[in-house]
Amino acid sequence: MLDIARTLVWRDLLLALRRRSDIATALLFFIIVASLFPLGVGAEPNLLRAIAPGVIWVAALLSSMLSLGRLFAGDYADGTLEQLMLGAAPLGVVVAAKSFAHWVVSGLPLVLIAPVIALQYDVAAPLYGVLALSLLLGTPVLSIIGAIGAALTLGLRGGGVLLSLLVLPLYVPVLILGAGAVDMAAAGLSPAGQLELLAAMLIMAAAFAPWAVAAALRISAE
Amino acid sequence: MTTHSIKWFWFASPHTFYPLAGAIARICAALALVFGIAGAYVAFFVAPTDAQQGEVYRIIFIHVPAAWMSMFIYVVIAFWSALGLAMQTRLSAMMARALAPTGALFTFIALWTGSLWGKPTWGTWWVWDARLTSELILLFLYFGFMALQAAIDDRRRADRAGALLAIVGVVNIPIIYYSVQWWNTLHQGASVSFTRAPSMAATMLTGMLLVALAFWMYSIAVALTRVRCEIAEAQ
Numbered sequence: 323m324l325d326i327a328r329t330l331v332w333r334d335l336l337l338a339l340r341r342r343s344d345i346a347t348a349l350l351f352f353i354i355v356a357s358l359f360p361l362g363v364g365a366e367p368n369l370l371r372a373i374a375p376g377v378i379w380v381a382a383l384l385s386s387m388l389s390l391g392r393l394f395a396g397d398y399a400d401g402t403l404e405q406l407m408l409g410a411a412p413l414g415v416v417v418a419a420k421s422f423a424h425w426v427v428s429g430l431p432l433v434l435i436a437p438v439i440a441l442q443y444d445v446a447a448p449l450y451g452v453l454a455l456s457l458l459l460g461t462p463v464l465s466i467i468g469a470i471g472a473a474l475t476l477g478l479r480g481g482g483v484l485l486s487l488l489v490l491p492l493y494v495p496v497l498i499l500g501a502g503a504v505d506m507a508a509a510g511l512s513p514a515g516q517l518e519l520l521a522a523m524l525i526m527a528a529a530f531a532p533w534a535v536a537a538a539l540r541i542s543a544e
Numbered sequence: 545m546t547t548h549s550i551k552w553f554w555f556a557s558p559h560t561f562y563p564l565a566g567a568i569a570r571i572c573a574a575l576a577l578v579f580g581i582a583g584a585y586v587a588f589f590v591a592p593t594d595a596q597q598g599e600v601y602r603i604i605f606i607h608v609p610a611a612w613m614s615m616f617i618y619v620v621i622a623f624w625s626a627l628g629l630a631m632q633t634r635l636s637a638m639m640a641r642a643l644a645p646t647g648a649l650f651t652f653i654a655l656w657t658g659s660l661w662g663k664p665t666w667g668t669w670w671v672w673d674a675r676l677t678s679e680l681i682l683l684f685l686y687f688g689f690m691a692l693q694a695a696i697d698d699r700r701r702a703d704r705a706g707a708l709l710a711i712v713g714v715v716n717i718p719i720i721y722y723s724v725q726w727w728n729t730l731h732q733g734a735s736v737s738f739t740r741a742p743s744m745a746a747t748m749l750t751g752m753l754l755v756a757l758a759f760w761m762y763s764i765a766v767a768l769t770r771v772r773c774e775i776a777e778a779q
Contacts, residue, residue, distance in 0.1 A: 491684040495723035
């Protein structure tokens, strides 16, 4: 079972590597959205410092959501998904592996680039670690929960916009906890509470969401 | 025991449920009218004017029951969805589908009357209070549920996809509610407190309960009428 998961992760990563522009687009989107805010609200350093965690997190939310459409669409179109559903491996494991690969491609780059954005927003250096850690714990949750929406909207017309309507309300807790952790640290308090809750959400989502995604895939692909 | 379960499932068939739904819908519509008039009478003529807020407080006679209904209907939708997924009954999915617009309507009414009440009382149409925010997110969840069902042409797939989304949503509602509440206390001080006078006048409670009953009856009547349309369309 683990072999299958490893093979799937490797396959998805290889596919992503062959189409590098897909990774780059999501990452560029993240950077551009984050760069638009100072142009909109003004370059006042205190203001930027105050909105930085929220802006970075909202940009991460949108960027991760944009790439969700690709999670199952390719496999659905060429019939791979059907084979995976017929295969011996439990569909939940397949989904977990694919979500993990999706996170490595779309979430992990955000974790690595976020401190640079924080630099642009004049965020104090000690906060970079908290920001990266909150994204490290939070973005996998986005991938797993988003997979439910991606599976439900598989093959629908206007799937992209619909996907955002389904998924964004479910992202609210992650946004609150993620941006809240950085806010707490900026206020000189310990962000441990928020980070621990994020970790708890990650564990819960990783344990239960893949089965919901599996059910959704069976509904969509039958 | 078996005869009992057969009785239970007798009305699970849309065909047998159709006349029953019509009868219940008529009774509930009549009751909604009765309770609505009684509730309006208590709200406008019996309940005393509030010492601090004046007449404007009377909006809670609509606001609070609507907020109750908005949350309760989502749970009912999730219940029918779970039943529909587990038992493969068509009628459950029809009930879930029929309840969604009513739930969204009550959510909207709760938000709207809340902001009408907030303007004279707090001096602002909207505050990012935990309850307002989570009610707003609840409205988005309703819209998501309806949009997903509307986007899928295949009826069976639409029903089952909507059911799954409703169940995922109902699991998330407590998480969303508590995270929003926490976010609220973190970001702003207790500028607005929802706590009303500790001892609510008995007449006010009566009025609110009457309106709540009227909303219940209205919801049942409308949902069942909608289910009848669904059944007629499916036949």
